[in-house]
Amino acid sequence: MKKGYALQAPDGVRKAVAGFLKTCLDKDVFDAVLVCVRSGSACSYVLVQEPSFLDTADCLPPVMPVQGGKAVMSFTRHGKGMRIGALLRPCEIRAAVELSKLQQTVPENISFISMDCEGVIPLSDWLSDPEAAGAADGSGVRELCSICEQFSFCEDDPVGKADLHIATMGVAKDRALLVPVSARGDEILQKLDLTPGEETTGWVEEVEKLRKKRREAREESFAELRKRVCGLDALSEVFGRCLECHACRTACPICYCRVCFAGSEPAGDAAVDYVRRAERLGGSCCLPEQLLFHLGRMSHMSLSCVSCGMCEDVCPVDIPVGSIFSMVGQATQGLFDYVPGRSAEADLPLKKFVLDELEDVED
């Protein structure tokens, strides 16, 4: 089992991590670091090159304003650049890895620093009262966070391509363990003269315990959800108040298309089609693609869905998009034994042809 380096955190983990990132800049481990920063009630990802910025930056607020994978894409879409240490939640790293397989990020010079993720507070709760938001016991988080099993890693086959991991669960409150995951992670600690000497058994046990709880919660949650969305009528009802604002799509880290199939030239009806459709039943909704948009998007990105929940968070009418997409993602990914973002080498299922496959759906 890997050992970790004990990062002292007398003023709390968030400050200690900010200090660690600063040290990385001071000691030229990275040219810049990516970290989520809070300013008032606004939170955003910031690429930091000037170390003194981290002296006062309020890092790691318990919100996800933008999916970190998308943030990474925003500065690596057009080629690799400087050496960047990116502090991200596990689902954000997994999204960045998926995007690299889709040729939308060039992650060569990015070192991924992951962390034990307690989940994030929904944006609307955060906005209504940033100070009070989120219950102390972690129960005020996004629905998908509350049923997430991939909030950490501690297996020999890590879930997510992190280089370094910050362990806090099952660890004393006045410290965090820096656990090197990859060879690059080892190099980072070496360059900083930090030797991982702490046992991590406590951490591993805590993570396994929470994983089991989350797995059960997930099964329960999806069993309920399945009933709500089973069949076309039920699905139509759940998506009935969708405005087609497409915020879910734009916030999704996997949806990278600049021109989406929805709202593109070929997808659009003439007036006579609207009337004919309405005449079939005497009346119909004026958003003819309302359900098709979601099913289409699902069929396009489901295999890479990392269940981050951004989609659900930005929906102005509180449709449980994330939960539905996550549930379907679990099933589609399960068909191919594929875990999005686990490995940069594992092919996207649709890109790989296997002769003997999916026999159970053959005639």
Added chain:
Amino acid sequence: MKLLTIDKEPNEAVRDLLGSLLSEGKAAGVLCLTREGDSGAVRYGLITDPERLGEAVPFYPAMPNNAGKLLSAMTLRGAAGDPIAAVVRPCELRAFIEVLKRQQGDGANIITVSSTCPGVLPLKRLVRGGEADLVENYWSAAAQVEPSPDIRQACRACRHFVPGSADFVVDLAGRADLKERTRVFAASEKALSLCEGVEAESGEAELESAEIGKIREARSRVAEESDAETGSKASGLSGIVDFFASCVACRACRTVCPICYCRRCDFEAPYWEYGPRDVETNLRKRGAVRVPPGTVNFHVGRLLHMGLSCVGCGMCTDVCPVDIPVSDLFSNTGASVQELFGYEPGRDAEEKIPITTFEENELSEVER
């Protein structure tokens, strides 16, 4: 103007009007807000069978989509072959007229049923509970001169709530007797020929009344206050940066905007994106850079592109996941620029959008 007085509340009265249009074959379909049962989603629907008019809730106080945008989408490939009656609020109608000027649809064969509009409730408030109370309070407040505190801020500040070019106008704003009686103006030649089948007391009256005047004044006061507040909040570059600080770049504001019709928005173009050189340069200059970049660029850019036609409907604020009052800024800035040219979006289908006309002697006050 011809006035029909129907002894029913507005939703029912207009159902009767729409029903007569359908059953007399004067319209092939009617577009209005619909709801299945008491708890179904309220959304725009197209009804062709008069039997299904029970689902029509034409004046339900919500705007899930700007209907002008829906009419544009529906007629983009050509005009409606048979007449379609559409119940639209003044700003939705004005938005439709603005995009028609941009070749984004065809107004032929559309029968417009608008209203003197008491505003709409914000979607998030309706979705998050207390709907029944909100709707009940809405109708009591609609009878008042002062705008309801519950409706969209855009509505509270709206001075264009009397439609200028609709066929029918249902008089809602400021009316205290809406539970018993609905007044419908037949405001065009087309409307006069269409309303023969409706059971109503017929007479003549003016649409513009003293009551309407008072409401307009009250809303103007709200607009002035709101403009001053937004003006100081969003003042200068740092003000604008602060205003949009929480923006998560979801683009919902653009997608629901009736004026933003571009299939490929300029701000999604690759040339705005950061390459390694841009990252390097910006980091060197600024020390720290927010990513994804371009938050303020997008909003200011969008404002530049559509501000002249902004009808102040408030869809943008309504859908923002981080409650940025986009409409406050866009609507008031739009209005300032419109004022420069004496232009009012949606007032007249023949009135050209200012940037499409060249005047040699213009804006001399900004010349050196």
